[in-house]
């Protein structure tokens with residue numbers, strides 16, 4: 030098939046998928062929470078059985094990451110997530126305030142278009158499908174071309190399980206003929222209610238251009254600050270575990286370490302003991318040539334590769350037990366590849382005089398890239414932790430935990446999510462770890478509890494002002510304000 034035929038077919042398919050999803054969702058919208066929960070349970074259970082197979086398939090197809098860690102992520106997105114959402118009330122009456130006589134009703138948004146990334150193809154697809162059905166929505170996926178087989182396999186498993194437990198046909202669907210035109214057609218369709226997109230900058234722009242509400246998991250570039258009161262052994266072990274998890278693919282993962290001067294040598298020593306290799310200036314330059322393509326986009330050849338493989342690609346000789354590659358850096362700038370996000374086990378290392386300077390360095394890094402995403406602090410000083418949390422342009426501040434696992438809610442009690450909102454700071458609509466509650470509208474119900482007249486007769490909260498009881502009172506007040514204004518002007 031030539032490219033034009035492929036594009037046309039993809040657009041046609043997109044239209045049919047959204048129309049089928051719209052009809053299925055009309056039925057789904059009538060399902061009570063219990064019925065949706067039964068379907069979700071069956072989907073999670075079914076896909077959990079394939080967690081290992083799908084992990085191996087993801088790695089083989091994309092060449093990104095480690096299958097052992099992808100297996101953990103698949104268990105996380107099925108069993109762990111299911112446990113967290115099984116008792117959530119998302120549709121129907123979700124809360125009632127008997128005293129104030131108000132009620133909240135969860136209403137599904139309708140048809141969701143989802144784009145899973147090539148970096149987490151199975152886990153993100155499972156997660157998005159489960160939270161969509163939990164919230165009574167239909168969902169149509171546009172698989173990343175690099176992970177089309179894995180995403181297709183995941184969805185076939187989920188669709189079969191969902192159908193067995195009563196999900197209307199078409200409520201979960203996916204594009205088989207892949208093309209940017211088809212993906213854009215899904216987004217632009219008049220019946221599309223919301224877009225859930227992770228990764229691929231070009232398609233994020235297309236999602237925003239569609240004018241549809243878009244929930245977007247943005248790029249990370251989170252620093253890890255090690256403060257002088259930290260348990261250095263644990264901090265370093267956390268950072269190495271995080272940065273090597275799935276070979277550094279998770280967007281919440283640390284991209285740099287900022288250490289206080291007085292503990293910097295101890296941190297370096299501990300890092301070396303844990304398999305870190307400190308690059309010389311020349312090696313740093315050599316390695317960094319591989320990070321980005323000429324157009325500034327990340328080079329897929331380095332994504333999810335081990336430290337040994339990265340060193341080999343650049344002709345750098347490192348010990349066989351090397352876990353991460355570290356480059357000592359002083360400055361942050363868009364032109365410095367070490368102050369940007371790279372989805373692989375490479376870290377920049379900055380040293381700052383004290384925590385206030387470290388605070389500034391972390392802000393500089395986040396403003397450079399990864400605004401609104403995540404940072405981690407290792408400290409036992411509550412005052413510093415709180416000050417740090419108050420001042421950073423991020424949506425998640427993690428404390429004494431590996432960032433990649435803490436950010437997604439595996440080692441913290443944040444919601445288990447594979448789409449991490451970056452808030453207004455990151456150009457998004459939500460700063461949440463995205464949950465089923467982000468996929469509904471809330472219909473507010475309010476019973477009448479007072480008459481209009483009751484408002485003016487209620488005692489006024491401001492000591493020197495009385496309620497406006499008549500037109501005369503209003504005129505007096507206006508005159509007073511006018512006089513005040515004229516005095517201020519003079």
Ligand SMILES: CC(=O)SCCNC(=O)CCNC(=O)[C@H](O)C(C)(C)COP(=O)(O)OP(=O)(O)OC[C@H]1O[C@@H](n2cnc3c(N)ncnc32)[C@H](O)[C@@H]1OP(=O)(O)O
Pocket residue numbers: 144146147148149171172173174175207208209212227228229230231232246278279280281327328329332437446447448449
């Ligand atoms: C919680 C978490 O950790 S989520 C992690 C999310 N983070 C990310 O995914 C990081 C952002 N992703 C990226 O920067 C890139 O995807 C990389 C670097 C990982 C991989 O890059 P590449 O292999 O070059 O693939 P890329 O994703 O850019 O897509 C390749 C092509 O497929 C196209 N494509 C991607 N998805 C789709 C889709 N759903 N439909 C149609 N086309 C698509 C892209 O438009 C691109 O086309 P182009 O080459 O003509 O521009």
